[in-house]
Amino acid sequence: GRDGLALCDRHTAYHRRWFVLKGNMLFYFEERESREPVGVIVLEGCTVELCDSAEEFHCVISQLVQ
Structure with missing residues (x-):
């Protein structure tokens, strides 16, 4: 597996x-x-999806709701 540090958006704070x-x-x-x-x-x-950022690694995870 892979591992790493990230910031999570919880709607009010990261x-x-x-x-x-x-x-x-x-x-x-x-x-x-x-x-x-x-x-x-x-x-x-x-x-x-990878997001463009000059300073940090960002990605967005989305799921199609049917």
């Missing part, structure tokens, strides 16, 4: 979270050393 990608699941943790994830995003059926 929170720093550590992300780990395993297969089609994106787990997120409060910090790199955390043992239990805060949550998981199942990427099946989702589109991941």
